[in-house]
Each structure stands twice: as structure tokens, then as C-alpha cells.
Amino acid sequence: MSDTTLIASDMALSGILHAKEQTVIIEGSFEGEVHADNIYINSGARFEGVAVSKTAKIDGIFAGILETDALVVHDNAKMSGEIIADSLVIDSGADITGVVMRKTPLV
Numbered sequence: 537m538s539d540t541t542l543i544a545s546d547m548a549l550s551g552i553l554h555a556k557e558q559t560v561i562i563e564g565s566f567e568g569e570v571h572a573d574n575i576y577i578n579s580g581a582r583f584e585g586v587a588v589s590k591t592a593k594i595d596g597i598f599a600g601i602l603e604t605d606a607l608v609v610h611d612n613a614k615m616s617g618e619i620i621a622d623s624l625v626i627d628s629g630a631d632i633t634g635v636v637m638r639k640t641p642l643v
Contacts, residue, residue, distance in 0.1 A: 541572070545580065560589075562596070575604075579612045592621075594630075603639065 540559045543549055547564035555572040562575070565582040575589040581596035588603045595610035600617045607621040611629035619632070622639045626632065 543581075577613075579610075605639065 539557065540561060541553070541555050543560070543562045543564050543566055545563040549564070550567040552569045553560065553566075553571070555570070558572050559574040559576065560570055560572040562577045562581045562583055567584045569586045570583075571588045573590045575587050575592045577583050577594045577596040577598055579595040583596070583598050583600070585600045587598075587600065590604065591606045592602060592604040593608045593610065594613040594615060596613065598613065598615045598617070601620070602615075602617070603620040605621065606623040607619065607625070609615060609624070609626045609630040609632060611627045613627075613630045613632075615631070616633045618634055619636045620639050621636075624636065
């Protein structure tokens with residue numbers, strides 16, 4: 537069984553994707569809910585919905601709710617919505633609008 541799910545640039549999907557212990561790479565568009573170890577939204581890709589992962593790398597368009605342990609937002613990214621993460625890295629060209637919260641409260 538493959539440990540990577542690819543949504544190619546010429547694909548537009550919607551639904552619920554449970555990809556436990558897998559990497560989901562979105563190059564096209566996805567609307568719905570994704571649960572995976574790693575989620576990558578590449579430049580030119582679009583995601584709308586809810587995403588839950590251990591790590592996430594965004595370089596495309598993200599609108600919705602993202603809950604992750606570690607998030608990297610690259611130069612081309614445009615994010616809006618709610619971000620819940622323990623670790624956050626934002627490149628200087630990224631565009632983020634919305635609410636950002638720490639996943640694990642500080643003691």
C-alpha cells in the first residue's frame with residue numbers, strides 16, 4: 537500500500553479523506569475534510585475545509601480550519617480561517633488572515 541495520496545493538478549475532489557499514517561499532496565483542488573500525518577498544499581493548489589495532521593506545508597490557497605503539530609507557510613501561500621498549531625514558520629511572502637492559536641496551552 538502506498539504511503540502517499542496525490543491529488544493531481546488536473547483534479548478537483550470533494551469529500552472526506554482519512555489517510556492515517558500517510559502523506560497527502562494536493563496539487564489540484566480539494567473541498568472537504570482531510571486527516572493525514574502530513575498534508576502538503578503545493579503552489580497553485582486550492583483547499584477549502586478542515587485539515588488535521590501532524591505536519592502541514594502550505595504553498596497554495598487554504599481556506600478553513602487547520603489543526604497540526606507543525607506548520608510551514610511558504611511564500612506563495614494564501615491562508616484564511618483558523619490555524620491551530622504548536623510550531624509555526626511563515627515565509628516573508630505568505631498571506632495569512634484569520635485566527636492563529638497554540639495547540640498545546642503554555643503552562
